[in-house]
Amino acid sequence: MVLGKLKSVVSNAVKTVDIESKSSSNEELGRKVAELEEYNQQYPEPTEEEYATLPRxxxxxxxxxxxxxxxxxxxxxxxxxxxxxxxxxxxxxxxxxxxxxxxxxxxxxxxxxxxxxxxxxxxxxxxxxxxxxxxxxxxxxxxxxxxxxxxxxxxxxxxxxxxxxxxxxxxxxxxxxxxxxxxxxxxxxxxxxxxxxxxxxxxxxxxxxxxxxxxxxxxxxxxxxxxxxxxxxxxxxxxxxxxxxxxxxxxxxxxxxxxxxxxxxxxxxxxxxxxxxxxxxxxxxxxxxxxxxxxxxxxxYSVLGEALGVLGAAFKPGFIGRMRRGEFWEYAMPSVIAEKRPQDLEKVNKRGEKKISWTDQxxxxxxxxxxxxxxxxxxxxxxxxxxxxxxxxxxxxxxxxxxxxxxxxxxxxxxxxxxxxxxxxxxxxxxxxxxxxxxxxxxxxxxxxxxxxxxxxxxxxxxxxxxxxxxxxxxxxxxxxxxxxxxxxxxxxxxxxxxxxxxxxxxxxxxxxxxxxxxxxxxxxxxxxxxxxxxxxxxxxxxxxxxxxxxxxxxxxxxxxxxxxxxxxxxxxxxxxxNLHIEMDKERHEQEEKLRLEFISKMEELEKDKVQEDVISAQVSRALDTFEEDKELQAIASASMTKK
Known part of the structure; x- marks a missing residue:
């Protein structure tokens, strides 16, 4: 019974292997963010006053x-x-x-x-x-x-x-x-x-x-x-x-x-x-x-192929109205598709690949x-x-x-x-x-x-x-x-x-x-x-x-x-x-903010995984302790039976 419990706990613990693969991508993302922070300190962005006074x-x-x-x-x-x-x-x-x-x-x-x-x-x-x-x-x-x-x-x-x-x-x-x-x-x-x-x-x-x-x-x-x-x-x-x-x-x-x-x-x-x-x-x-x-x-992956897929989804019937409402591109986002027409997410092409494989980003x-x-x-x-x-x-x-x-x-x-x-x-x-x-x-x-x-x-x-x-x-x-x-x-x-x-x-x-x-x-x-x-x-x-x-x-x-x-x-x-220069500055700031938010999200996910890993490790440890105690009890019982 204890061995069965131990196997169950260890089986759950095996799932923590995914944390290593996740942590590698998180480490890469963390490295990029750390480099960005170090870069911003070493090469500060000009302020409005510096733009007005310093030579370029x-x-x-x-x-x-x-x-x-x-x-x-x-x-x-x-x-x-x-x-x-x-x-x-x-x-x-x-x-x-x-x-x-x-x-x-x-x-x-x-x-x-x-x-x-x-x-x-x-x-x-x-x-x-x-x-x-x-x-x-x-x-x-x-x-x-x-x-x-x-x-x-x-x-x-x-x-x-x-x-x-x-x-x-x-x-x-x-x-x-x-x-x-x-x-x-x-x-x-x-x-x-x-x-x-x-x-x-x-x-x-x-x-x-x-x-x-x-x-x-x-x-x-x-x-x-x-x-x-x-x-x-x-x-x-x-x-x-x-x-x-x-x-x-x-x-x-x-x-x-x-x-x-x-x-x-x-x-x-x-x-x-x-x-x-x-x-x-x-x-x-x-x-x-x-x-x-x-x-x-x-x-x-095929940027051109995926982009054509996004356009195909965005140009589905009713696209003119969506353009007027500013919803043209949102209509092709998987999160919106999952909410309004989830059946589309399961469609596949002749090669058995999902037709919608892109992300919101x-x-x-x-x-x-x-x-x-x-x-x-x-x-x-x-x-x-x-x-x-x-x-x-x-x-x-x-x-x-x-x-x-x-x-x-x-x-x-x-x-x-x-x-x-x-x-x-x-x-x-x-x-x-x-x-x-x-x-x-x-x-x-x-x-x-x-x-x-x-x-x-x-x-x-x-x-x-x-x-x-x-x-x-x-x-x-x-x-x-x-x-x-x-x-x-x-x-x-x-x-x-x-x-x-x-x-x-x-x-x-x-x-x-x-x-x-x-x-x-x-x-x-x-x-x-x-x-x-x-x-x-x-x-x-x-x-x-x-x-x-x-x-x-x-x-x-x-x-x-x-x-x-x-x-x-x-x-x-x-x-x-x-006003293109204003739009370009906005795009650059959005990219930097996206990187920071992505890093924060990944770090929160990693913290949850670590908590889960600690819980499973504690369960494994307790199961092993119980297993060792049972072995000792079985040994004592066996010795007692031998004496009898």
């Missing part, structure tokens, strides 16, 4: 963060090197009197060409590349968040992109080009695989760079040089890191100058070989820097994610103004006097202006603003960028108008064979258009990257960055719909229409998000 400075990231930018340089050099030549490769035929590799005869106004499929096909293929390049980051962000983590996903992107470059070189070999359109199939295969390679790298590289910076908010420190207190601004630091990253992007983009001249002087095989060589610089650099990187582990994270992503939709029109019309500007240059300059060279003014303008912003304009307490918030940067891009399209419309006015073919200047075939206007006039687009990117794109990272929950940063990049795919799809209008004599109106739309969206963005 940008912080520093460790050196390996900037080696990441070298990876981005090589990847972008390869991408823009191919993209810059793609328009001529597809649109224009092999030049008569050329060398058979696509290069025209010296001393002519002709440009390099290969397939001769025309402007509309060229634009469609260029937009296909753009669409795929900015759609595939959804896959890359998903894999990084769920399975591989950022670094491993980047490695996969590198190998896929390397395969793409090999296929592109094969498509440009003279023996392939001489067979007419036989190079089209490998070209399409190449741009699709190039898009997947870029899609695995692009959404993960900048978040990986941001992860290397230690501060999650503004902090007050004492300047070692002056001995005075200063505010290390997180926004200014991320802005600095983003500018450097974007500077590396455009140094890589400027590599297209080499490929443009290679195509015109030698042929497309060399123009595609050079980007491939530069691309493989990514391998040794990433191998060197990877061990020292601060890395966020993958969450182990995950629904809140999805709400924050989509709230931060709504503003990205404004970038759809912006992207069209910012080089989003495919190869139309390259074709515009084809109708202007080049005097031996490749018509696809002028678009390299864009990265050149960015290379020059970013250091001016970083070392002159922004420090002056910080010194005088001017807070040039991300919303203002986005508005400025949108307006500059709109002005770029205005300049494109003006240039096209004068091309029509001065071309030997009048309003049909894109494929003119009369006289020189071109307008006397110099191709260098297009520099105005590209310079305005470049300056717009320095404001709008860098601010967009910052907003995509800072507002996203930690485990959704890859997804949010992918959503931001996905807006370019939406822009490409919209531009694809406009390709029918990209014919003479309507090109002027395409430029004008996108300029007007861009200005409207710029002012709409400024009005809707004028």
């Amino acid at each position: 400075v940008a912080g520093y990231a460790p050196y390996q963060a900037y080696l990441i930018c070298l990876v981005e340089f090589a990847e972008r050099a390869s991408y823009y090197g191919v993209q810059g030549c793609l328009a001529n490769f597809v649109q224009l035929p092999l030049p008569e009197g050329g060398n058979g590799a696509g290069a025209p005869a010296r001393g002519t106004q002709k440009n390099a060409g290969a397939l001769g499929l025309g402007l509309q096909v060229s634009t469609a293929i260029s937009l296909l590349l753009t669409f795929m390049v900015y759609l595939t980051p959804l896959v890359g962000g998903y894999l990084a968040d769920k399975r591989w983590g950022r670094v491993r996903t980047i490695w996969w992107g590198i190998w896929i992109g390397g395969f793409s470059h090999i296929i592109m070189i094969i498509a440009a070999i003279p023996t392939v080009l001489k067979h007419g359109h036989s190079a089209l199939a490998p070209t399409i295969i190449s741009i699709i695989t190039l898009a997947f390679g870029s899609g695995f790298i692009k959404p993960n590289l900048l978040p990986l760079l941001y992860d290397q910076y230690q501060h999650k908010r503004d902090v007050v420190i004492t300047d070692e040089k002056t001995g005075k207190k200063v505010i290390v601004s997180r926004d200014s630091t991320l802005q600095k890191m983003t500018l450097f990253f974007y500077w590396a992007v455009n140094v890589g983009g400027f590599f297209a100058v080499a490929t443009s001249y290679s195509a015109k002087r030698v042929g497309f095989w060399l123009a595609f070989l050079l980007p491939g060589i530069v691309y493989f610089v990514t391998v040794p650099v990433l191998m060197m820097v990877s061990p020292s990187l601060s890395k966020e582990a993958p969450s182990g 995950f629904v809140k994270d999805v709400r924050v994610t989509f709230a931060s992503s709504y503003l990205f939709l404004y970038y759809v029109i912006y992207n069209i103004n910012d080089s989003g019309l495919g190869s139309v500007t390259t074709s515009q240059a084809n109708g202007m006097t080049t005097n031996g300059v490749p018509n696809d060279l002028i678009n390299n003014i864009n990265p050149l202006v960015i290379i020059v303008f970013i250091p001016i912003l970083d070392y002159v304009i922004y420090p002056i603003m910080n010194r005088y307490g001017i807070n040039f918030r991300p919303v203002y940067k986005v508005f400025t960028g949108f307006m500059l891009a709109s002005l770029a399209s205005v300049s494109g419309a003006i240039i096209q108008h004068y091309i029509y006015k001065t071309s030997p073919c009048g309003n049909y200047a894109s494929n003119c064979d009369i006289g020189t075939g071109v307008s006397p206007i110099s191709v260098w006039v297009e520099c105005v258009l590209y310079a305005l687009q470049a300056m717009s990117e320095c404001f709008a794109m860098t601010a967009g990257y910052e907003l995509a990272y800072t507002r996203a929950p930690v485990h959704m940063r890859g997804l949010v960055m992918a959503l931001f990049l996905f807006t370019t795919s939406l822009s490409a799809a919209l531009s694809e719909a406009l390709t029918g209008a990209l014919v003479d004599p309507h090109i002027t109106w395409v430029f004008a229409g996108t300029a007007i739309a861009g200005a409207v969206f710029a002012f709409a963005f400024l009005f809707v998000y004028r």
Whole structure:
């Protein structure tokens, strides 16, 4: 009987093993909270008075963060090197009197060409590349968040992109080009695989760079040089890191100058070989820097899949009314489902998995994610103004006097202006603003960028108008064979258009990257960055719909229409998000409070488990004592019986 009681008590005691597994997660949570408290003591948050009186400075990231930018340089050099030549490769035929590799005869106004499929096909293929390049980051962000983590996903992107470059070189070999359109199939295969390679790298590289910076908010420190207190601004630091990253992007983009001249002087095989060589610089650099990187582990579940499940639950019938009542997201929370429709919690999919496997907190994270992503939709029109019309500007240059300059060279003014303008912003304009307490918030940067891009399209419309006015073919200047075939206007006039687009990117794109990272929950940063990049795919799809209008004599109106739309969206963005900084501060405080409350809840749970453990231990101890007493009594009784 005592043994049975002992087994029962010990069986109950075995349940306390769960406490160890719980305590491990509690210890981890406790460690995070302890680190947060220690961090807050070491790096106090500025008070309102300190914000008003102390100067703001940008912080520093460790050196390996900037080696990441070298990876981005090589990847972008390869991408823009191919993209810059793609328009001529597809649109224009092999030049008569050329060398058979696509290069025209010296001393002519002709440009390099290969397939001769025309402007509309060229634009469609260029937009296909753009669409795929900015759609595939959804896959890359998903894999990084769920399975591989950022670094491993980047490695996969590198190998896929390397395969793409090999296929592109094969498509440009003279023996392939001489067979007419036989190079089209490998070209399409190449741009699709190039898009997947870029899609695995692009959404993960900048978040990986941001992860290397230690501060999650503004902090007050004492300047070692002056001995005075200063505010290390997180926004200014991320802005600095983003500018450097974007500077590396455009140094890589400027590599297209080499490929443009290679195509015109030698042929497309060399123009595609050079980007491939530069691309493989990514391998040794990433191998060197990877061990020292601060890395966020993958969450182990499908953020994208779970998010789609939440949306499916939230959009069930009656969602419009719930939106009006402010209950749209709450309807998808498991706690609400358990109360109002508990049968839904037991539903399973074809694999036997529960359809509702998310938590209330995950629904809140999805709400924050989509709230931060709504503003990205404004970038759809912006992207069209910012080089989003495919190869139309390259074709515009084809109708202007080049005097031996490749018509696809002028678009390299864009990265050149960015290379020059970013250091001016970083070392002159922004420090002056910080010194005088001017807070040039991300919303203002986005508005400025949108307006500059709109002005770029205005300049494109003006240039096209004068091309029509001065071309030997009048309003049909894109494929003119009369006289020189071109307008006397110099191709260098297009520099105005590209310079305005470049300056717009320095404001709008860098601010967009910052907003995509800072507002996203930690485990959704890859997804949010992918959503931001996905807006370019939406822009490409919209531009694809406009390709029918990209014919003479309507090109002027395409430029004008996108300029007007861009200005409207710029002012709409400024009005809707004028108080975004207040909302972002509120989100950050909510995250910190959530961590504290979660810790308190876990600690209370742990205390209950400890009390239960003490009770069970006492029961086991008493049972063992009783068992020992019974053994002694049995021994005495046995001895007495023996004596009898």
